[in-house]
Amino acid sequence: MARQQKTMAAALSKGEQTRAGIVDCAKRLFYEHGYDGTSFTDIVEASGLYRGNIYHYFKTKDDILQAVIDRHLAEFSGLLDQWAQQHKEPKARLLAFLNMITGRKLELVQYGCPIGSLNTELGKDRRDLQEAARALFDLFRDWLAARFVELGHQDDAESLALHLLGRAQGIAVIAHVYHDAKLLKRETAQLQAWIEAQ
Amino acid sequence: MARQQKTMAAALSKGEQTRAGIVDCAKRLFYEHGYDGTSFTDIVEASGLYRGNIYHYFKTKDDILQAVIDRHLAEFSGLLDQWAQQHKEPKARLLAFLNMITGRKLELVQYGCPIGSLNTELGKDRRDLQEAARALFDLFRDWLAARFVELGHQDDAESLALHLLGRAQGIAVIAHVYHDAKLLKRETAQLQAWIEAQ
DNA sequence: AGAATAATAGGACAATCATCCAACAAGGTA
DNA sequence: TACCTTGTTGGATGATTGTCCTATTATTCT
Structure with a gap:
């Protein structure tokens, strides 16, 4: 039953x-x-x-963290699939990534990026756990890189993906430090222009 | 005596x-x-x-942190003065900021940005202390903004300064997460080109 | 229905944490 | 010399931490 x-x-x-x-x-x-x-x-x-x-x-508490990381992985993985279904154009898919950021601007301004802040914290003293948390970055890196491949950037797809991830992280850090949602909007708009230029 | x-x-x-x-x-x-x-x-x-x-x-331990922040402020403030003395051209001064990043790449890759990671940690649960730590960002923001004013960007000097700070933070986060000094060099080189285009 | 397994309840554990105190030594000042 | 401020020593404090038992109850499977 x-x-x-x-x-x-x-x-x-x-x-x-x-x-x-x-x-x-x-x-x-x-x-x-x-x-x-x-x-x-x-x-x-x-x-x-x-x-x-x-x-x-x-x-242990570490086991809980691993489960939380797995949950994050599952949720974000579902999001990525969703974007791939909703949009067929590579650039539209990349813009969906930016839409997630602007859509979550309130929590980002208040608590920072869940992936970035977790990795930053664990990177200090818990290298073992940070390696597990890094999988969250890998998930986005690989998905974004696949989009850049679709755009014809076979050779530097991963570099472009990491560039985009880094830009997003920087935006999250500054917007969080200054609790500034407008800055987040302004900077993501610039990133949008960058994507459309690729 | x-x-x-x-x-x-x-x-x-x-x-x-x-x-x-x-x-x-x-x-x-x-x-x-x-x-x-x-x-x-x-x-x-x-x-x-x-x-x-x-x-x-x-x-208290919080008092020690405040003293550490003050020490950071004093040291970075000294650095900024030094750059202003060594370089007269605004762009050269901005490039000195990037040189600091590449010059400290090993520790950045290992521990992340001292300012960014401190603010990120304190932003989680210690808003009072994060406000104090934010002064470190203010120091750089104001100095960088002054350089953009020198370059003729009176109206968006602060936006440009925060953009540059954000880019630097993003680079530090990704380079730290992936322990990748080459990525840090590659991305700072892009930032250098961006500065020279301003 | 009965046996086996899963889940709940509640407390106890040693270790570690930031904080604090009171007695003591050192060093400069009057 | 006597005095007073500054610095040192070493331990004690209560609160909180993560971890771990052992009964008892509920659920699931045969």
């Missing part, structure tokens, strides 16, 4: 729901307060569980 | 030396391990003091 439910779209067992809820809360908390700034207690309280219970799902 | 020594250039009293040593160690530790990743014990051990002694100089 439960096996059959699993084949259905959104039918999760009770445990799977709890686990997903923990990852949801942790994802938000890690984004808003950082990995180190979020304690086990914070996650426990946010997900409405008891201390010991969460340990039934994740052995 | 001690009063007279203070009027001399590099004559610090014993206490002032100890205090400067604490700030030195904290500056390095905060950069390499982050603010939250550095404990009081770490600072105490790195500066070769005893636990209680450090409290004689700084009441």
Whole structure:
């Protein structure tokens, strides 16, 4: 019975729901307060569980982070597929990437880029975890590079992808530091022009 | 006697030396391990003091951070003055900014930008401290903007300064995430061309 | 229905954290 | 010399951290 439910779209067992809820809360908390700034207690309280219970799902805090990274990967991966379906022109697909940025400008201004700030934090003292978080950059880098290949830039597709990623990161950092949504709009508009010139 | 020594250039009293040593160690530790990743014990051990002694100089860890920010401000401010003296042409002065980045590429690749990563970390959970750390960005923004005014961009000098700062931040983030010094060189070369086109 | 497994409840653990204190030594000043 | 400020030593503080038990209850499978 439960096996059959699993084949259905959104039918999760009770445990799977709890686990997903923990990852949801942790994802938000890690984004808003950082990995180190979020304690086990914070996650426990946010997900409405008891201390010991969460340990039934994740052995360590690092395991929770890995699950959060996997969740991010799944969500962004879904977004990329969506963009590829919605737009057929390479440039239109690249512009969808910029639309995500402007569409999320409020949270970006308030908390910075979830991928960039996570990597920056983990890069300081947790190189092992940063390697896992780097996969999020890889995901975008490869997808963007594929678009530049579509545009005929076979030789420097990866360089262009990393250039675009870097520009986006820089915009996020400055917009976050100065809590300036207008700056974010202005700079993404410049990036848009850059894409259209490729 | 001690009063007279203070009027001399590099004559610090014993206490002032100890205090400067604490700030030195904290500056390095905060950069390499982050603010939250550095404990009081770490600072105490790195500066070769005893636990209680450090409290004689700084009441709280936040006070140490403020002193570290002030130290950064003083050092970068000295750098900016130096560049202004060494170069008279506005573009040459702007290129000196890029030379700092390429000159520090090894530490940038290893630990990221000291200003950017500090602001990113503090922006998560310590808005009060991030406001203090933002002064480091202000310092560069204002100096760069003054150079763009010299180049005749009176109206959008600040926008151009923030654009340049953002580009530099993005380069630092990506180069750090991928530990890629070549990427840093390649991207700064593009920024150099951008400056020369202004 | 009964057995096996998953999930919940609640507390305990040692370690580490920033902070603080009080006694002590040193050094310059009167 | 006596005094007072500055600096040193070394430990103690309570709060918080991540991790880990052990019962007990709920769910799932046969």
